[in-house]
Amino acid sequence: MRRRLFSLSIMRINWLLFAISVAVVLVLPACQRKPSDPGVVHLRAWTMWGGDEAEAFQVVVDEFNRTHPHIQVHNLAAVEDTKIIRAIVANDPPEIFTLREPGYLGSLAGNGALLCLDDYFKQSGLKESDYAPGSLSQCRYNGKLYAMIYLMDCFALLWNKDAFREAGLDPERPPKTLSELLEYARKLTKRDANGRIVRIGMMPPDPLIIISAFGGQFIDPKTGMPTADHPRNIEALEWYQQLIEVQGGAEEVNAFQAGFGQEMGINNPFLVGKVAMMINGQWNPYWFQRYGPKVRYGAAPIPYPDQYPERKNPTWLGGNIFCIPVNCKHPKEAWEFLRWTQTVEAQVLFASTMHGVPNILAARKERSLREGEPWKRAFAVFMDVANSPNASHFPPTPITGLYQYEIYSAVDFVRYGTKTPAQALRDVQKRVYREMLFWRR
């Protein structure tokens, strides 16, 4: 009796094991079969764009693949920088990748993760003089070229004309100076009967933009050491603090911002009237056209600090930074793709789909980018602002990622009034200075 019981159980176990092994085989992920054509090199590109923007980049990739049959680029869309860094740390990076946060460039290059492109650049026939100011400098670290830029971003003020009219402001006259901007922000902030914000006058901008508008400084160009507590930086944060205060303080503004919908869609807070003014990038006119064609808005250069009229037309430059990892299996082919992106055709093609500013000067003259549909007039404002002598970007350093993160947390402290701007920036300075010394050692 007992014996039979045992054998039964053993049978059951054998069945169980059998079932499990069948299951394993069934769900065994198919081994990745590499496309077998021997003459073709396949490149993985991990890029930051998602949604419509991913489609815009796909157009470019398709064009490259069509004209370069021996190389096939496969785009993986909407990849976060941290995922790329994890892949680099795990020693399995893609052949080409973008950095959403160009600040990581220095840290990656400094840690020896990126392929140096100087030799490739020299042999390619590209000239420095072809490039817009502030473009190649975003790709350099310690004097060496570690990336290629494919279109630039720049920032300007966008305002909702209906909100202006409602608040009794001239809808055709945007604020010219930063103190005017504060005044406008206060007037444009609207509350409901319970005192809750329903429209914010000025969306809190990226503090780095404000710092650069004040003519602030992040790195001493002579010594290469951080200057986080530069007097102008402190002034910028003091202005920033005022901006939050005139709109009701950090708690209220934060809570209101948490209710914002997807920017790339019909719930864009500017389009649904939750935001009256904002400093934002050149991609917006096209989005507005697409997701809120009825919204009346204007675009103008970012207001400048009253006390520094020489800082007129300030703007902040960004860029689509493409890198090749140092342990890339096909560096030559990866470079071929990057080289192609610097041709005028490729620049115009991408600019017309992604709505970025070309970094090759010749391509900026292209008329089709400025003329045609009504939104292109606003886009042209951005293109002009990008040429401003007061355009700047964050200098590439080995600690840029940390540096920017520090500034953002400092701004957080300032927003909540936990630290004064001077205090917060001095703390930043102490930390980043120490970190920089650590790096130099």
Next chain:
Amino acid sequence: MRERQRNLQGWLFVSPWLVGFFLFTLYPILASLYYSFCDYRVLTPPRWVGLANYVALLTDRDYFLPSLWNTLFMLIELPLALIIGLTMALLLNHKIPGIGIFRTVYYLPSIMPVVAVAVLWLWVLNPQYGLLNAVLSTLLAPFGLQPPGWLADPKWSKPAFIMMDLWAVGGSVVIYLASLQNVPAHLYEAAEIDGAGAWHKTLHVTLPMISPVIFYNLIMGVIWTFQYFTQTFIMTQGGPQNSTLFYALYLFYNAFRDFRMGRACAMAWILFILTLIATLIVFRTSARWVYYEGERG
């Protein structure tokens, strides 16, 4: 001979674990101790820097110490979970019709994958359109108060996490429930004969009898709190104002974002020592309040 054979057999049987122990426990512990004294940037070989990592961490008032404090703050959750879990278990211990349905309902949140819980609660906690504030604002409106910004507000972000975790308290409820059902009925009868009411019975019979389970849950809770990661990684990435930068998250950032493997290992070792101390404290005090049936008399 037979003795040696028997010993050999024992070692053979435990060998899978033993190999794993050396490969995945002992060696890594020692290796991380070594790395913790190095400047180790992953892509380049480690370089000995002595105590630099530890000094940098222990004097870091902006990230490391706040991350430690944030994690310690989360320990509040343990007594809360204990009280709520026990109360719910006591409620569910009634033999009334339909109790099975309630048990299932309370248990459901705890089997939901953590990632999905995080996504769902991002929406529940949304200050403007979330479920929680929809309820709270109607409750608070008569007093002229506004509900907090939860994850958008550094003062409320940690309580928000605690609330979310308490929603999934069902796992421990089941454990308490089972242990309640294991309390011998004759003890209650004896207490009733002595004239004890429901409150007294709970206090003097139930709690002592299930104290080992409480003790176990407490220890695992401490360890679990120090490893709190997935939720913050998905929901806040440590913000606002580093108020949810928990220990495990900051460790992860050091290792997999900032190329500072050495410092991350130093953090791991500090964590190791802290857990050791915490466990020792719980063990030491446990003698006073944990009751083991086997030790009686």
Next chain:
Amino acid sequence: MAARTAAGGNRLADWRQSKVWRRRIAVTVVYIVLIALSISFLAPFALMVSTSLKTEDRIFTETIEWIPNPVRWQNYAEALQSFPFLLYLRNTLFVCALVVVGTVLSSALPAYGFARLRWKGRDVLFLIMLATIMLPAQVTMLPVFVMFRTIGWTGTYLPLVVPPFFGSAFAIFLLRQFFLTIPQELSDAARIDGCSEWRIFWQIIVPLSVPALATVALFAFIGAWTDFINPLVYLTDENTYTLAVGLQTFVGRHSSEWNLLMAAATVVTLPLMVVFFFTQRLFIEGITLTGIKG
């Protein structure tokens, strides 16, 4: 005299009745509390399903609309498009299956060694093993990562599925406790019959321990299913992602498209709910077993 007894009887009846009433009130209160709690436990689920069916313009409304109008099933199709659920499900099941097999096989053997054999060094080793349960995963995680990186296993499933084949301290402990409850006479009798320890283990102990093994298997399964940090660190190719990491990536990409996010969350939750309803008893028994024996 008679009156007195009558009065006494009345009092007794009163007392009895009041006790019945008290119990009724108590039960009602318990029900009210239970129902109130249930509502607060279920409401987030309801919100999840409801939001997952809303159109983009009905998400942000002043008061919460519980019944979506119009209902948009398309959200699920869209969510599943950028979130290859079936692929991730298959990957997850693959990892889970190997982890389960590995954990059960490699934990049962040491558990047998600790529970039913007497040998030198056993108790010391057992104590060491118990101590490792308390070890925070972070202490070992980084050097193990470096180790796998050096031998080129990062970017593959190997770091996820190989370590379970070297036993899990927790599973060993559970199984050992269970093996201890099996009468020693069974083994003795078999030994007299000339059975080797291996055969005793395989033909006597294992068949008798099916419930405990199933519990360990279930726990290994849940652990692997919900594991987040290991797939996050080791898997680089998105086609190899498990559900947990896949969902996190999805969140990053659709950060405020709540209808799609909720659809994805629902889809990820559903399989576990189904598994739970079929294995409810095993589930709860398993949880209680681990809770109590600990």
